[in-house]
Each structure stands twice: as structure tokens, then as C-alpha cells.
Amino acid sequence: MEIHRQASGYRPYPPPRKNVLLLSCMDLRLIDDIVPFMEGDNLTNRYDQLVFAGAALGVIQKDHDSWYDVFFQHLDIAVKLHDIHDVYIMEHRNCGAYAKFLGKKGNYGDTQRELNREENDHRKYAFLLRDKIRAHCAKKINEGEDEELWSVNIRCFLMDLRGSVLWLKDDGSDADV
Numbered sequence: 001m002e003i004h005r006q007a008s009g010y011r012p013y014p015p016p017r018k019n020v021l022l023l024s025c026m027d028l029r030l031i032d033d034i035v036p037f038m039e040g041d042n043l044t045n046r047y048d049q050l051v052f053a054g055a056a057l058g059v060i061q062k063d064h065d066s067w068y069d070v071f072f073q074h075l076d077i078a079v080k081l082h083d084i085h086d087v088y089i090m091e092h093r094n095c096g097a098y099a100k101f102l103g104k105k106g107n108y109g110d111t112q113r114e115l116n117r118e119e120n121d122h123r124k125y126a127f128l129l130r131d132k133i134r135a136h137c138a139k140k141i142n143e144g145e146d147e148e149l150w151s152v153n154i155r156c157f158l159m160d161l162r163g164s165v166l167w168l169k170d171d172g173s174d175a176d177v
């Protein structure tokens with residue numbers, strides 16, 4: 001579902017009640033577009049931001065193993081210090097890090113077929129990270145940490161180069177991956 005950044009009434013997911021941790025790519029073309037998207041969810045000064053080249057793929061990729069730990073160490077701090085109850089994973093089209101980490105298949109053209117392939121790849125990696133975050137939170141609860149503290153929603157998005165955002169709908173299954 002397409003979400004125009006200024007049209008908050010069309011955002012089809014529940015608005016965050018507490019604070020948010022945002023994971024985004026480092027891409028310099030979209031830094032300014034992310035801010036109004038977050039403001040559209042009334043999140044001005046209510047989100048921590050982690051920036052990894054490739055967003056979800058950046059956290060998961062194996063070329064730089066330490067990035068995975070860096071992400072989860074920061075998630076732990078965000079949850080404990082800032083009452084984070086939503087994680088936003090903001091992927092974006094034409095991501096140079098996808099080409100870097102996936103090689104040739106991480107380059108996508110502008111045909112509908114290529115756009116679909118690009119969307120599916122972002123959904124795949126965003127949902128993989130979503131599942132790892134869920135497992136991480138469940139482990140904390142199993143270890144005896146506060147269940148309310150570690151109840152975290154995860155929303156996945158794909159931004160295009162105009163700053164328009166597609167919500168990667170999460171129906172709780174991986175059927176679309």
C-alpha cells in the first residue's frame with residue numbers, strides 16, 4: 001500500500017503509542033525525505049535513528065559481521081533508555097548497498113518486472129530482520145526481563161527516490177517472502 005508522506009490519514013497501520021527506533025540506509029538522497037515521513041506519524045523528536053548502509057540487508061549481510069551485533073546492542077539501549085515499542089525498518093529503492101552486498105542481482109531496472117523484483121528483495125530482507133528482532137525480544141522475555149518493556153512492534157517500509165513510501169504489509173506470516 002502506497003503511503004504519501006504528507007497524507008497521514010492513509011497510513012494503514014496503528015500509530016505508535018510510545019517512541020520508535022528507526023533503521024534507515026545512509027543514502028544521502030533520502031535523508032531529508034525520512035524526516036517528514038516520521039513527522040507524518042507524529043514522531044517529531046520521538047525516534048532514535050540507526051543508519052546502516054543497506055538498512056535491513058546491512059544488518060544481516062556477512063561481509064561485515066560486526067554490524068549485526070552493533071544493531072542489536074543499540075536496540076537494547078534504545079528499548080531500555082527510550083521506551084521504544086515500535087521499530088521502523090526503512091528500505092529504499094536504487095540502494096547502492098544492495099548492489100554492493102548482492103552483486104549484479106542487487107541492481108534493479110525501471111521496468112515493472114524489475115521494480116517488483118526489487119520490492120520483493122527488500123521485503124525478504126526486511127522480514128528476515130523483523131523475525132530476528134522478534135526472536136531477540138522473545139529471548140529477553142524468556143530470560144526474565146520485563147514483558148511490557150520488550151513488547152515491540154516492527155513495521156517495514158520501502159521508500160522510492162521521490163520520498164514516497166510503500167508499507168510492506170506484515171500479516172504475521174512470511175508467505176510473501
Ligand SMILES: [Zn+2]
Pocket residue numbers: 025026027053054055092094095096097098
Ligand atoms: Zn541505500
